[in-house]
Amino acid sequence: DWLVSFRSLTQVKYGAVSASVAQTNLHRDCRWYSVSHLSVRERIEKKRKAALVGGGQKRIDAQHKRGKLTARERVELLLDPESFVESDMFVEHRCSDFGMEEDRNKFPGDSVVTGRGRINGRLVYVFSQDFTVFGGSLSGAHAQKICKIMDQAMTVGAPVIGLNDSGGARIQEGVESLAGYADIFLRNVMASGVVPQISLIMGPCAGGAVYSPALTDFTFMVKDTSYLFITGPDVVKSVTNEDVTQEELGGAKTHTTVSGVAHHAFENDIEALLNLREFFNFLPLSNQDPAPIRECHDPSDRLVPSLDTIVPFESTKAYDMLDIIQAIVDAKDFFEIMPNYAKNIVVGFARMNGRTVGIVGNQPKVASGCLDINSSVKGARFVRFCDAFNIPIITFVDVPGFLPGTAQEYGGIIRHGAKLLFAFAEATVPKITIITRKAYGGAYDVMSSKHLRGDVNYAWPTAEVAVMGAKGAVQIIFRGKENQAEAEAEYVDKFANPFPAAVRGFVDDIIEPATTRKKICSDLEVLASKKQVNPWKKHANIPL
Amino acid sequence: MAAHSLSPPLSRLLFTVKYVSLHSRCCAVHSKAHYSTVYNPNEKTFDKILIANRGEIACRVIKTCKKMGIQTVAVHSDVDSSAVHVKMADEAICVGPAPTNKSYLNMDAIMDAIRVTGAQAVHPGYGFLSENKEFAKRLAAEGVMFIGPDTHAIQAMGDKIESKLIAKAAKVNTIPGFDGVVKTAEDAVKIAQEIGYPVMIKASAGGGGKGMRIAWNDDETREGFRFSSQEAASSFGDDRLLIEKYIDNPRHIEIQVLADKHGNALWLNERECSIQRRNQKVVEEAPSTFLDPVTRRAMGEQAVQLAKAVQYSSAGTVEFLVDSKKNFYFLEMNTRLQVEHPITECITGLDLVEQMIRVAKGYQLQHKQEDIPINGWAIESRVYAEDPYKSFGLPSIGRLSQYQEPLNLSNVRVDSGIQEGSDISIYYDPMISKLVTYGATRNEALAKMEDALDNYVIRGVTHNIPLLREIITHPRFISGDISTNFLPEVYPDGFKGHQLEVDARRELLASAAALYIAAQLRSQKVLGDQRVSTIPVKCTHWELCVELGKGCHAMEVTKSGDVYNVEVDGGKVEVIGAFNLASPLLPLTINGSDRMLQCLSRDASGMIVLQYLGTVFKVRVLSKLASELNSYMPEKVPEDTSSILRSPMPGTVVAVSIKPGDTVAEGQEICVIEAMKMQNSLTAARQAKVKSVHCKPGETVGEGDLLVELQ
Secondary structure, three states, X not given: OHHHHHHHHHHHHOHHHHHXXXXXXXXXXXXXXXXXXXXXXXXXXXXXXXXXXXXXXXXXXXXXXXXXXXXXXXXXXXXXXXXXXXEOOOOOOOOOOOOOOOHHHOOOOOOEEEEXXXXXXXXXXXXXXXXXXHHHOEOHXXXXXXXXXXXXXXXXXXXXXXXEOOOOEOXXXXXXXXXXXXXXXXXXXXXXXXXXXXXXXXXXXXXXXXXXXXXXXXXXXXXXXXXXXXXXXXXXXXXXXXXXXXXXXXXXXXXXXXXXXXXXEEOOHHHHHHHHHHHHOOOOOOOOOOOXXXXXXXXXXXXXXXXXXXXXXXXXXXXXXXXXXXHXXXXXXXXXXXXXXXXXXXXXXXXXXXXEEEXXXXXXXXXXXXXXXXXXXXHHHHHHHHXXXXXXXXXXXXXXXXXXXXXXXXXXXXXXXXHHHHHHHHOOOOXXXXXXXXXXXXXXXXXXXXXXXXXXXXXXXXXXXXXXOHHHHHHHHOOOOOOHHHHHHHHHHHHOOOHHHHHXXXXXXXXXXXXXXXXXXXXXXXXXXXXXXXXXXXXXXXXX | OOHHHHOOOOOOOHHHHHHHHHHHHHHOHHHHOOOOOOOOOOOOOOOEEEEOOXXXXXXXXXXXXXXXXXXXXXXXXXXXXXXXXXXXXXXXXXXXXXXXXXXXXXXXXXXXXXXXXXOOEEEOOOOOOOOOHHHHHHHHHOOOEEOOOOHHHHHHHHOHHHHHHHHHHOOOOEOOEOOOOEOOHHHHHHHHHHHOOOEEEEEOOOOOOOOEEEEOOHXXXXXXXXXHHHHHHHHHOOOOEEEEEOOOOOEXXXXXXXXXXXXXXXXXXXXXXXXXEOOEEEEEEEOOOOOOHHHXXXXXXXXXXXXXXXXXXXXXXXXXXXXXXXXXXXXXEEOOOOOOHHHHHHHHOOOHHHHHHHHHHOOOOOOOHHHOOOOOEEEEEEEEOEEOOOOOOEEOOEEOOEEEOOXXXXXXXXXXXXXXXXXXXXXXXXXXXXXXXXXXXXXXXHHHHHHHHHHOEEEOOXXXXXXXXXXXXXXXXXXXXXXXXXXXXXXXXXXXXXXXXXXXXXXXXHHHHHHHHHHHHHHOOEEOOOOOOOOOOOOOEEEEEEEEOOEEEEEEEEEEOOEEEEEEOOEEEEEEOOOOOOOOEEEEEEOOEEEEEEEEEEOOOOEEEEEEOOEEEEEEEEEHHHHHHHOOOOOOOOOOOOOEEEOOOOEEEEEEOOOOOOEEOOOOEEEEEEEOOEEEEEEOOOOEEEEEEOOOOOOEEOOOOEEEEEO
């Protein structure tokens, strides 16, 4: 169980944390110990100063040498200049064992910087773990500070951004530290769907600590300097005898391409923080706010003639769904989520006439754009985020169906595919769907179809809505008969076009691709006042 | 397909300019007065013409047909089924799959198309079947008019050996050389030694620089023989080669001729086409700065003599090499409409396609030699989908994700056959368009070209606008001091893009900073009621650091309204601009002068890619704080590429000359990639043992694909 392995990890990996306790007399200059001869004001000043340098210059230098910024530098870069309002700068840990009670082992603010600030003028709550203080380890006080700003974020209705850089639990505190994790987890869960929560992993995040990012809406990582795992390579070696490096086990590449734990990775701290600012612009502050609208320079009725030729004539030939998305959204600005994981589905944020929208699209370029376990789960989680935060969903469909095979069936494609179906079906935000080419079989139903309460469903002239491709269909209908080719041609004529769906009203209109942007923008304008409520329930039971 | 299906709804506003540009090109271009002669509607020619070509030249021919009230038939390969020429034509017939030998060179299919559509005449454009006597014969046999010279002239001039003999007989100056077919590489070496190096090896049936190699010694002659015969075989289906004295540092000047079937012939002045890379023209102009009236007349008259000697009719071009002493030598005659014909049209006012159609119908020329003017100056830039940083241009392919021609400017003509969304594929010539500007003087035409290149928006493929703009602004080009060796002489180490002077660098940095600030401020403009109020950053003064190349430039910016005052590198720059952050074009006023920059991309981490003075620069704008902290960021080590050979372009592997375990010497050929009909030999960068080979002949490879690993 994870508790055991998590403890052993923190011991193995962060024995360094306790060793560091004895060295702190190096920082005597900037710290305060005996207070009798100073006034309260002077003591306040001293404490504030001490808080600003965290674990001291030597540790700061070490942090920089690793290619990492300090907790405060990160906050400063993330937030608008001079907008940071810090809380709990005077909080100290309460541990009295193993010499921790000594003054030299007390750091004002402890190992996390917390507060609120603004990103492009918009309110956000932030915590930033300070690796220079006890390796950023989580004490009861540390957890309490985080919980405080999370509680405030919930009462006000503003997002929480966590900058994670922590060795794990504060071993000296034992169960107090574990309790602290649980307190945070509970708040993550309570805040889920109420305010957006974003985790940016900027250093180690291991053991139980990983579950906080995992509970938040988005997890971003910094390449080469961050990693996430339940147990480190040493424990892995002793338990399963696998040789694996930290990077292979839980680095940014692993989590953005293999495990799907992280949603994006950035080159370094600075790029990650600047991108996080950009990402934040897309999000509403809470579930009480509509999707934000930013000033837009791209005409909402711009025609996109290049779309008229983008779908190849041969229905077996691939094209890049990103080309369509970028041509349609405002100023080609598309923030892709999980760009390197389950690439057969594309999800991300963009704007239409300034308003944030969530985009979901099958990617014909990868695995023909089929739905499989990973793409279903990736899509489902994104759709649910959008629905929770009032972000309209625009779905581009070119899907040949669910991926067949034992690997998929044994892996539970039925229950994972159901997640995406569930997510689209329960979503009450404006839903606009464009079938660009194939919409075959059950996958047609799943991809935000009219039947799942799609508000506006369009088909391009190249659309084919059918149970399956012509060849397969003919083999079943005309099994053993001659003239298969003729039958196939007949099937193509009947079904490889948008009419069967259009005559039944399953698509609202067949539109010229060039007009897609214009249509979507005008539909979104109308749908802004959409009100739809699901039946009362404690919560739904999505097939997890 | 009916042309009117292109017409967009008319109710659009400004932003639809891009969408209607195609339409305006089809229909409105002639109203821009490229031609001064008036079309006579009473002169009956043909009811229906089939254009046996694709791309810009097919579109070009269709335009004139429309003007003359002639129905048009386009032929196309399957991948071209939604191409512009297909949409423009009244009818379209698919003549086969993508490879040219199965479609545009497929005579059977084209003959069928003619029969099916009842076309009375065929315009072949250039390339493909334009100089194919077999095709002309088959047309004649079915009573279909070939819009071009008759078979005899095509045959006589199409063969370089025969054409030289005829030229000599017609008292046209010719280059010393071997007037026979070269059979083997050793033959080639022997002949080359007799003529004396350097020599030119070229395809007897060739044209357009294909199958042409220059050799300075025996080894190069052998290699050149091999390449030229292969290229000649694949491009023309005829691997015969000839060898002649290579004139070092010549100018390439050609005379446009126009002749009818009644023995009349005119010379329509010259075009200078000296700016070439790998024997393919890049920038052309008419007239030439080099010719005086006497030389011009002498060349013109010889060209007409040659035309008459072969009973030439239709438009044709007699190419000359001109040495520094204004001696000129006959090079070859192209018995077709030339790519660069628009510049002649600009200075003479004649519509050459119209004249070709008239002449084909049997009408006499309307003009006398003394009627042919030189009105002003015209320049043509060939805009190619290719990377000019690699050997002045290696083909690039892709989808034109954004495409906007500079037709908003006056005195600009763009001949193109593509539009936004078109694919530039490996199957065909990578030319995007011919950009022609003209003016009363050469300087006017050049200034317009600068403007037009800056306003030309091409996204999705790498293009050669950086090189074109550098050429037309180079002092040597401006002074007319050019030769066919211009590019290798001016850029001995290859083209490296525009080299920024101090002032230009400051302007670029300041523009990037202004754009950055405009984008930052826009991020704070959240519309609608806010439950939690937004508190924008109150800032009118910024301290920034802008990275360009290795250098980092500190700057201070103040902004009031649309005016950005920037202090950078000890200088002050004033940038005025109302930034439209969705537009690819950034019209700015920098220190009082109007500049058109383009923004190719902009990302959250401060990276801004700008096209400035034609060249694309990557700039990174960071706040002072971010820049200071950036010094702590680790440098990421890029992949070691010295032992890896990647394909520099998309194409087909023709030959692999090594196998794993071989030891290659520096410069030794590793494999040959054919792209856009050019064979490119890839060589080893250093001596090494071959570790593994990842390609085999016949395979299609993409740009950047791993071909061979060395140890």
